[in-house]
Amino acid sequence: MAKRFVTTKVEIEGREETKTVELPSRNPAPWQDDAELHVVGQRVPRADALEKVTGQARYTADVQLPGMLHAALRRAPVARGRVTSLDLAPALAMPGVRGAIVMDDAPDVKLDGVRLFDRTIHYANQPLAAVCADSLEIATRAAQAIVLTVEAEAAVADAEQALAPDAPRVRSSGNLHRASPRIIARGDVDAGFRDAEVTIEREYRTPVALHTALEPHGAVADWSAGRVTVWESTQGIFNTRADLADAFGLPLTSVRVIKNYMGGGFGAKNGASFAAYTAVALSRKLGRPVRCIFDREGEQTDAGNRPATIQHVRIGAKRDGTLTAISVDATIALGIGGWLGGPGRIYHELYRCANVRSAETFVFTNTGAMASFRAPGHVEGAFGLECAMDALARELGMDPLELRRRNYVDRDQDKNRPYSAKHLDECYRAGAERFGWDATRRRRRDETSRIRRGVGMASLTWGGGGGPPAYATVRINPDGTIEVLTGAQDLGTGARTVMAQIAAEALGAKVEDVRTVLGDTERLPFASNSWGSITTASVGPAVRVAAEEARDSLFEAAAGMLGANADDLESRDSEIHVKQSDRCLRFDEVCEKLGDVMIIGQGSRGPNPERTALSAFGAQFAEVEVDVETGQVRVLRIVAAHDSGRIINPTLAESQLEGGIIQGVGYALYEARVLDRASALPLNPTMHDYKVPTLADVPEIDAFFVGIADVVANHTGAKGLAEPPIIGVAPAIANAVADAIGADVTEIPLTPWRVLASVQRER
Amino acid sequence: MRLIVNGAEHDIAAPDHEPLLATLRDRLALTGTKLVCGRGECGACTVLLDGTSVYACLTLTAACANREVTTIEGLGRDDALHPLQAAFIEHDALQCGFCTPGQILAAVALLRENPSPTEGEVVRGMSGNLCRCGAYPKIVRAVIAAAGAAADAPASLDADRSAHG
Numbered sequence: 022m023a024k025r026f027v028t029t030k031v032e033i034e035g036r037e038e039t040k041t042v043e044l045p046s047r048n049p050a051p052w053q054d055d056a057e058l059h060v061v062g063q064r065v066p067r068a069d070a071l072e073k074v075t076g077q078a079r080y081t082a083d084v085q086l087p088g089m090l091h092a093a094l095r096r097a098p099v100a101r102g103r104v105t106s107l108d109l110a111p112a113l114a115m116p117g118v119r120g121a122i123v124m125d126d127a128p129d130v131k132l133d134g135v136r137l138f139d140r141t142i143h144y145a146n147q148p149l150a151a152v153c154a155d156s157l158e159i160a161t162r163a164a165q166a167i168v169l170t171v172e173a174e175a176a177v178a179d180a181e182q183a184l185a186p187d188a189p190r191v192r193s194s195g196n197l198h199r200a201s202p203r204i205i206a207r208g209d210v211d212a213g214f215r216d217a218e219v220t221i222e223r224e225y226r227t228p229v230a231l232h233t234a235l236e237p238h239g240a241v242a243d244w245s246a247g248r249v250t251v252w253e254s255t256q257g258i259f260n261t262r263a264d265l266a267d268a269f270g271l272p273l274t275s276v277r278v279i280k281n282y283m284g285g286g287f288g289a290k291n292g293a294s295f296a297a298y299t300a301v302a303l304s305r306k307l308g309r310p311v312r313c314i315f316d317r318e319g320e321q322t323d324a325g326n327r328p329a330t331i332q333h334v335r336i337g338a339k340r341d342g343t344l345t346a347i348s349v350d351a352t353i354a355l356g357i358g359g360w361l362g363g364p365g366r367i368y369h370e371l372y373r374c375a376n377v378r379s380a381e382t383f384v385f386t387n388t389g390a391m392a393s394f395r396a397p398g399h400v401e402g403a404f405g406l407e408c409a410m411d412a413l414a415r416e417l418g419m420d421p422l423e424l425r426r427r428n429y430v431d432r433d434q435d436k437n438r439p440y441s442a443k444h445l446d447e448c449y450r451a452g453a454e455r456f457g458w459d460a461t462r463r464r465r466r467d468e469t470s471r472i473r474r475g476v477g478m479a480s481l482t483w484g485g486g487g488g489p490p491a492y493a494t495v496r497i498n499p500d501g502t503i504e505v506l507t508g509a510q511d512l513g514t515g516a517r518t519v520m521a522q523i524a525a526e527a528l529g530a531k532v533e534d535v536r537t538v539l540g541d542t543e544r545l546p547f548a549s550n551s552w553g554s555i556t557t558a559s560v561g562p563a564v565r566v567a568a569e570e571a572r573d574s575l576f577e578a579a580a581g582m583l584g585a586n587a588d589d590l591e592s593r594d595s596e597i598h599v600k601q602s603d604r605c606l607r608f609d610e611v612c613e614k615l616g617d618v619m620i621i622g623q624g625s626r627g628p629n630p631e632r633t634a635l636s637a638f639g640a641q642f643a644e645v646e647v648d649v650e651t652g653q654v655r656v657l658r659i660v661a662a663h664d665s666g667r668i669i670n671p672t673l674a675e676s677q678l679e680g681g682i683i684q685g686v687g688y689a690l691y692e693a694r695v696l697d698r699a700s701a702l703p704l705n706p707t708m709h710d711y712k713v714p715t716l717a718d719v720p721e722i723d724a725f726f727v728g729i730a731d732v733v734a735n736h737t738g739a740k741g742l743a744e745p746p747i748i749g750v751a752p753a754i755a756n757a758v759a760d761a762i763g764a765d766v767t768e769i770p771l772t773p774w775r776v777l778a779s780v781q782r783e784r
Numbered sequence: 785m786r787l788i789v790n791g792a793e794h795d796i797a798a799p800d801h802e803p804l805l806a807t808l809r810d811r812l813a814l815t816g817t818k819l820v821c822g823r824g825e826c827g828a829c830t831v832l833l834d835g836t837s838v839y840a841c842l843t844l845t846a847a848c849a850n851r852e853v854t855t856i857e858g859l860g861r862d863d864a865l866h867p868l869q870a871a872f873i874e875h876d877a878l879q880c881g882f883c884t885p886g887q888i889l890a891a892v893a894l895l896r897e898n899p900s901p902t903e904g905e906v907v908r909g910m911s912g913n914l915c916r917c918g919a920y921p922k923i924v925r926a927v928i929a930a931a932g933a934a935a936d937a938p939a940s941l942d943a944d945r946s947a948h949g
Binding site: 070 | 802806809810813814815816817818819820821822823825826828855856857859860862865869872873874876878879880881882883884885888907908910911912913914915916917918919920921922923924
């Protein structure tokens with residue numbers, strides 16, 4: 022008998038992990054690229070749109086429970102130092118205040134290396150105490166009534182300060198993460214540079230970007246009879262459950278985590294949040310439900326960020342453009358903690374080159390910890406690599422797209438394995454054609470006018486092949502309607518819709534008859550965090566298997582009713598037909614005859630193909646106008662061609678492409694957390710001063726998929742698409758600006774003064 | 785004080801400094817109106833006050849006595865959506881949905897002032913409502929389409945308004 026449990030590799034946010042997987046009950050043949058599908062691939066309306074346009078979608082902060090109390094946090098006024106006294110008495114004396122917690126009342130948990138309510142201050146706005154009251158207004162006033170004295174010490178605001186000889190020690194272990202420098206190399210980079218006929222060398226800088234999800238981090242906790250129910254705005258209900266059970270010493274059966282709707286995550290909500298620990302601790306202490314929601318300043322300073330990088334890049338090439346060596350030395354400012362999401366990896370992936378070396382130095386600073394943010398590492402790395410490729414193209418006098426094509430690679434070179442599928446070449450072709458790349462490049466330049474036009478492009482890659490474990494249950498009700506149950510999350514991505522489409526396809530049902538239920542650890546089988554663009558490719562196959570199992574049971578039940586063999590049945594639009602006959606029964610007719618028999622299918626996600634890289638690809642093109650008198654950049658249009666395998670729902674997928682591109686425009690032109698370098702205090706923790714793109718900042722966007730099913734990756738043929746669209750935007754825009762002004766741009770955001778400085782350097 | 789929300793009268797005892805947003809969400813359980821920035825920077829709490837768009841976070845409840853407030857809950861019914869709600873679904877003009885109530889109400893106010901806006905007028909009129917998911921291109925399409933639908937059937941917007949206050 023074949024082994025039931027095996028191991029397989031799964032890539033999550035650029036990290037490859039080994040997972041144990043239980044082989045599914047069946048392994049359906051892939052839906053081939055030319056398969057005739059009826060629901061998958063259709064522009065089905067978003068399943069939860071009605072709730073959202075009518076205000077009935079209930080998000081975490083909308084949960085109101087009888088007797089619920091409201092928590093507010095008192096945060097550190099300095100970036101480094103210690104609490105010398107913290108007097109809760111004035112707060113507790115206020116009418117309507119029900120209790121408070123400080124470090125000693127909270128579980129002994131560290132988030133990003135900082136204990137909950139730590140009395141040692143590691144960054145500005147670090148929470149020091151929480152107050153709970155009958156209303157948020159009272160709680161907020163009470164938190165400010167706490168009498169707090171702190172002793173401030175010199176703080177470290179950025180990587181350069183952290184690495185200075187006499188820098189204050191951010192952590193007792195020092196200012197370098199112990200993994201620094203992380204060096205990954207293949208071939209012989211020194212030999213590669215000796216072989217080079219042309220070498221370019223540049224330093225690129227990227228800012229701290231803030232997720233700025235409209236819904237902040239927050240939770241409602243209801244502790245009752247030794248068990249706790251938690252509503253949390255999270256990308257991972259099962260991760261959150263595990264975190265809370267561990268912190269509060271509860272069995273997993275005593276923690277229920279629910280997430281029905283959430284107002285954006287973008288990577289920052291991957292486990293139990295500070296708000297969740299606080300709400301649970303207060304609910305346990307006070308015996309009443311507690312809501313704890315970060316305010317906007319807390320969200321902008323203490324809820325994750327994309328870390329700033331400095332990337333020193335060298336690329337060597339032959340005169341014909343053949344790359345001989347790529348090297349990057351990067352410094353990444355993590356903040357007080359985080360994980361090793363660095364820019365180095367994409368340098369190894371994107372082009373054929375035998376000699377590649379990345380060295381990443383991860384630095385601690387007295388600022389809020391970094392967190393995954395839509396394609397962490399790759400967004401920062403793509404800016405350095407893709408701008409450097411354009412600098413090389415200029416040096417060689419070569420079309421930047423031609424340079425990329427000449428260095429095309431069809432293997433994962435670090436691990437020496439093939440891709441399951443790669444259609445970046447088709448993205449180049451289709452993108453260049455829709456953009457009119459050759460024609461716009463040939464256009465005559467006006468070097469004298471105030472407004473200069475330029476074009477640029479960038480390529481991108483990202484994992485997103487997904488993998489196990491993931492489970493789904495499909496139930497057919499007595500009226501023929503169908504429920505898909507899986508513990509995944511829909512962050513606004515469309516998972517509810519996509520899973521219903523996959524189930525409807527496999528069952529031969531109308532998609533309107535299928536409802537997807539997500540986001541409840543107590544009621545649903547496991548699915549992993551919705552991160553790394555993995556949900557469709559991870560959970561989709563499990564849903565398909567469950568739906569096929571349910572379909573087979575339904576056919577067996579219907580066979581007798583139709584006087585046919587189950588093998589001779591087929592279904593479409595929720596009707597079962599006997600092949601080559603006009604005998605037919607609707608699902609509801611079959612189910613009604615079955616009475617209370619409930620047809621249930623179980624499905625799970627099988628292992629990934631062995632020794633195969635699973636990746637998404639894309640090519641993005643930008644045209645800009647630059648006012649050389651003011652430095653103002655206007656992005657006129659973006660064309661983006663993406664390869665993410667089969668597209669289950671083109672409308673929702675295009676929405677994600679547009680959204681990722683618009684976030685990329687913000688990263689390129691506007692967004693940066695600003696600190697006072699002397700104090701490490703935040704200067705722009707508001708939505709007015711931290712500049713996310715508005716409607717008026719959006720260029721014309723033509724974003725599309727080449728849409729070829731990847732039947733090696735998994736049997737649905739789909740791969741991830743949420744993160745790829747942000748990756749190439751900033752370098753494509755920067756390359757277009759460089760093209761317009763005839764000068765390098767090496768730092769984002771491309772604010773007018775920064776662009777103007779580049780223009781003036783050139784003059 | 786008397787507050788009229790979505791056509792229904794309420795007797796509210798709110799302190800003078802209470803913002804309309806807190807009254808709607810906490811006293812009346814109308815949670816479709818969202819708190820995002822709390823200081824008039826994002827537009828997520830946009831509601832209509834006597835038909836004009838206001839930020840509920842910056843509007844004092846005390847200033848709304850005897851005036852008509854319309855929130856997303858009062859705009860349409862599940863089986864009779866406002867044309868803008870229908871257009872937002874049709875054009876997939878939303879992702880996470882957190883900014884959507886504010887976007888729709890801002891668009892209602894815009895179309896009331898300017899029933900057939902150009903694309904540029906929609907962009908200017910709606911750019912105070914932030915959307916981090918980046919549904920902007922589809923929001924523009926939805927608003928233009930809803931305006932077109934209203935132009936084709938001139939009675940529909942007004943009829944809907946009188947039906948739902």
